[in-house]
Amino acid sequence: MTLNLRYFEENSSHDEIDISCMQTAMNSLWNVKLSLCLMFFLFSPIVFAWTATPFNPPSYPLAVRTPYLSAWLPSGGSGKALNDVWPQFWTGATVGWAGFANVDEVAYNFLGNPVVSGTNFTKATQISAEFTSTQSIFVFTAGPVELTVTFLSPIEAIDLVKQSLPFSYLSVAAASTDGLPHTVAVYTDISGEWLTSNDTSVIEWNSTTTGSVLTHQSQLKSQTEYVESADRIQQGSIYYSTENFEGATYQTGQDVVVRAQFIDNGVLANTLDTNFRTVSDDWPVFAFAASLGMVTSEPQSAVFSVGHVRDPVVHYIQSGDALEDRSYYFWSNYSTVAAAISDFLSDYPMALARAETLDQSLQIAAASISSAYADIVALSMRQTFGATELTISGSPGAWNTSDVLMFLKEISSDGNVNTVDVIMPAWPAFMLMNPELGKYLILPLLQYQETGQYPNVYAAHDLGSTYPIANGHNLGNDEPMPIEESGNMINMALDYTQRTGDTSLVTTYSGLFTQWADYLVANTLFPADQLSTTDFAGPLPNQTNLAIKGIIGIQAMSVISETYLNDTVASNSYRSTAASYLSTWQEHGISSDGSHLILEYGNDSTDVLGYNLAMDKLLGLNFIPPSVNSLQSAWYANNIEKYGFPIDSRTTYTSADWMIWTAMTTSAAVQTSFIDAIHSWLSSGLTSTPFGDRFEDDTGINSSNENRPVVGGNLALLLSNKTV
Numbered sequence: 001m002t003l004n005l006r007y008f009e010e011n012s013s014h015d016e017i018d019i020s021c022m023q024t025a026m027n028s029l030w031n032v033k034l035s036l037c038l039m040f041f042l043f044s045p046i047v048f049a050w051t052a053t054p055f056n057p058p059s060y061p062l063a064v065r066t067p068y069l070s071a072w073l074p075s076g077g078s079g080k081a082l083n084d085v086w087p088q089f090w091t092g093a094t095v096g097w098a099g100f101a102n103v104d105e106v107a108y109n110f111l112g113n114p115v116v117s118g119t120n121f122t123k124a125t126q127i128s129a130e131f132t133s134t135q136s137i138f139v140f141t142a143g144p145v146e147l148t149v150t151f152l153s154p155i156e157a158i159d160l161v162k163q164s165l166p167f168s169y170l171s172v173a174a175a176s177t178d179g180l181p182h183t184v185a186v187y188t189d190i191s192g193e194w195l196t197s198n199d200t201s202v203i204e205w206n207s208t209t210t211g212s213v214l215t216h217q218s219q220l221k222s223q224t225e226y227v228e229s230a231d232r233i234q235q236g237s238i239y240y241s242t243e244n245f246e247g248a249t250y251q252t253g254q255d256v257v258v259r260a261q262f263i264d265n266g267v268l269a270n271t272l273d274t275n276f277r278t279v280s281d282d283w284p285v286f287a288f289a290a291s292l293g294m295v296t297s298e299p300q301s302a303v304f305s306v307g308h309v310r311d312p313v314v315h316y317i318q319s320g321d322a323l324e325d326r327s328y329y330f331w332s333n334y335s336t337v338a339a340a341i342s343d344f345l346s347d348y349p350m351a352l353a354r355a356e357t358l359d360q361s362l363q364i365a366a367a368s369i370s371s372a373y374a375d376i377v378a379l380s381m382r383q384t385f386g387a388t389e390l391t392i393s394g395s396p397g398a399w400n401t402s403d404v405l406m407f408l409k410e411i412s413s414d415g416n417v418n419t420v421d422v423i424m425p426a427w428p429a430f431m432l433m434n435p436e437l438g439k440y441l442i443l444p445l446l447q448y449q450e451t452g453q454y455p456n457v458y459a460a461h462d463l464g465s466t467y468p469i470a471n472g473h474n475l476g477n478d479e480p481m482p483i484e485e486s487g488n489m490i491n492m493a494l495d496y497t498q499r500t501g502d503t504s505l506v507t508t509y510s511g512l513f514t515q516w517a518d519y520l521v522a523n524t525l526f527p528a529d530q531l532s533t534t535d536f537a538g539p540l541p542n543q544t545n546l547a548i549k550g551i552i553g554i555q556a557m558s559v560i561s562e563t564y565l566n567d568t569v570a571s572n573s574y575r576s577t578a579a580s581y582l583s584t585w586q587e588h589g590i591s592s593d594g595s596h597l598i599l600e601y602g603n604d605s606t607d608v609l610g611y612n613l614a615m616d617k618l619l620g621l622n623f624i625p626p627s628v629n630s631l632q633s634a635w636y637a638n639n640i641e642k643y644g645f646p647i648d649s650r651t652t653y654t655s656a657d658w659m660i661w662t663a664m665t666t667s668a669a670v671q672t673s674f675i676d677a678i679h680s681w682l683s684s685g686l687t688s689t690p691f692g693d694r695f696e697d698d699t700g701i702n703s704s705n706e707n708r709p710v711v712g713g714n715l716a717l718l719l720s721n722k723t724v
């Protein structure tokens, strides 16, 4: 077998030991070296048969670009190779995605876990797995050939056309490792499970050649715009595509038939099955094979794209309760999906180069804090952007590219649209990648509340209960988080304005910001029995951490008034109110022995993760006395549990992203301990879901809130000043 030196350099000694154990197995020398390996097994927390860089995460992102294009490899526990299990939608539903390579007429399975009776194939051996911010890369040996399987889900934050393309890449490269040329062909297929989690849904499909591109398209026979079932949209099509170079073949049909065709012959039959049926009725699959010819040590590759496209994308409330149909931004540049796919495929070399630049920039920036921090950041990026969709209004030939709005699905905790206390924690990723995206996320909330249809004086929690229907809450019965969301809206607006110099939000919507600031003036010092963002813990009156978010919001409004609205009178009033509230807050919110912030005023036996103090750092206000941060920092240092500090004393749950936010306010030592606690949980093998942001601080179990975009908050430490 070939070992890539890079992995030795990048990994700890125990990873090298893993490899030596694997080599032992490969060499069939178990009986000689087994006991030596077992010794290392006992001393290592988890040992994988492959090199994991930087570590084996709970779940690898494979194709993660929108709430409905979200395919993952669950790899927790003792580790699952790419060909041990089927990929899954983020909910855990299987998404059929198979891959084989044919090397000198011997078939190897490298993706998915297919059973094809009556055929002869073996599993390729996974020797390494790696994730970066945009890529998951798996390397296999398949006889005398090394296969490199790369899943690239681009993050194109400054190119709105490219960011809005709901497509992801799969590249399979083969290279000879024994100095001899070998005949190699690669195969891949997808199933109807990319459309629905309901296997008894009827699907239809067709296959086309457009210019130089081969595409399989499939959709539900019965579609309903804007309606989800089990978190899958009941609308739109999946597209599986590849460039139609010489040696490309295709086939649609029953899974075992199509796969057997390739396993036995190394090519597909170029035949189409038109017997439309349910997802699980003889499992129709949509397949391509690519002949790479005679492969030497110079890698040869084939590239595939997979996407889920629908139009319209979001139903969005206007004045008079009218609903607007909005479409993906990419329609401003392409008149057909085929044209978009063609550009997407031919752009692969450039997309990969941009992705590698992004991966490296984030790695270098985050590694300056710590390598554990860089790992957390890398696992957060695709998940954050994969909850969003960039849209425009208009119609073909008349798209309004001045009207850009970004929609975000809360995911897993519920399916709300543009939840304010989900955008707020996720905010750092957007600010770091392109602050304009922050505007596109909060603008729909501002536009809606400016219509006057939302009846509450405080800021709305979200734009709609069920993604992708952004129909507002004209009855005002959204989940009430009055102080939480009013503070969040003001704080995000000031941060956006400070970073960009674009005053349009604070000037156009100054009436709303004033209304929310005045709500805070009247309500935030002694909060009523309200929810905060950690709603799973329930409401509580007089929450110290909630109150300070509102007080910082008032201080932020004084800056907005002074700097952007030229209203010195209002500014002075907000500033003096904030100062006086801060002083009263310290009297009530700090325990009587002066040792820590308490969860609720007057109850010394409580404590809280004071993440809202970080809003002061975000905005550069220098409003919170350093003494408050110091005492909290000491409290965290003395009370941190194995996997972190609990969100508050009512619960043993902690929250990854809020710990990172809090680390903006602590000593370097506490910052390190928070990062290391999250890293140790992520690499513990305790779960197999996409990055969950909530887990028990002591045992790490009961993890939940998987795949939420809030992990964008894990970038907070890269944003601690405005010069980023």
Ligand SMILES: *[C@@H]1O[C@H](CO)[C@@H](O)[C@H](O)[C@H]1NC(C)=O
Residues within 6 Å of the ligand: 118, 119, 120
């Ligand atoms: C599988 O391989 C074995 C051993 O080479 C051979 O005996 C058998 O006929 C093959 N089966 C098929 C279905 O090709």
Ligand SMILES: *[C@@H]1O[C@H](CO)[C@@H](O)[C@H](O)[C@H]1NC(C)=O
Residues within 6 Å of the ligand: 198, 199, 200, 201, 202, 229
């Ligand atoms: C699955 O789809 C079938 C056919 O459309 C439908 O009858 C059934 O109710 C669906 N099942 C679920 C759980 O949604």
Ligand SMILES: *[C@@H]1O[C@H](CO)[C@@H](O)[C@H](O)[C@H]1NC(C)=O
Residues within 6 Å of the ligand: 205, 206, 207, 208, 217, 219
């Ligand atoms: C494939 O099916 C889609 C959806 O029904 C349709 O829009 C498209 O025109 C079809 N293409 C061909 C070549 O039949």
Ligand SMILES: *[C@@H]1O[C@H](CO)[C@@H](O)[C@H](O)[C@H]1NC(C)=O
Residues within 6 Å of the ligand: 159, 161, 162, 333, 334, 343
């Ligand atoms: C828009 O489409 C053209 C023509 O296909 C392409 O050259 C260009 O790169 C696209 N623009 C963006 C921003 O992707």
Ligand SMILES: *[C@@H]1O[C@H](CO)[C@@H](O)[C@H](O)[C@H]1NC(C)=O
Residues within 6 Å of the ligand: 400, 401, 402, 403
């Ligand atoms: C395009 O959008 C902008 C921003 O929402 C709006 O001001 C303008 O009226 C729109 N133009 C058209 C033609 O609808």
Ligand SMILES: *[C@@H]1O[C@H](CO)[C@@H](O)[C@H](O)[C@H]1NC(C)=O
Residues within 6 Å of the ligand: 526, 527, 528, 529, 541, 542, 588, 601, 602
């Ligand atoms: C909040 O705390 C203040 C000061 O201790 C107290 O007067 C008030 O009753 C408390 N509010 C609630 C709702 O408990």
Ligand SMILES: *[C@@H]1O[C@H](CO)[C@@H](O)[C@H](O)[C@H]1NC(C)=O
Residues within 6 Å of the ligand: 507, 564, 565, 566
């Ligand atoms: C505030 O004053 C500045 C300088 O006088 C001016 O440029 C700006 O337009 C004013 N802004 C508003 C919102 O009145």
Ligand SMILES: *[C@@H]1O[C@H](CO)[C@@H](O)[C@H](O)[C@H]1NC(C)=O
Residues within 6 Å of the ligand: 603, 605, 606, 649, 650
């Ligand atoms: C103080 O907090 C503790 C722990 O959450 C709780 O059990 C107790 O009931 C609280 N006391 C009061 C007076 O609310």
Ligand SMILES: *[C@@H]1O[C@H](CO)[C@@H](O)[C@H](O)[C@H]1NC(C)=O
Residues within 6 Å of the ligand: 701, 702
């Ligand atoms: C956490 O998991 C344990 C073990 O599965 C279970 O007994 C306990 O009730 C769970 N706790 C919560 C809060 O869900």
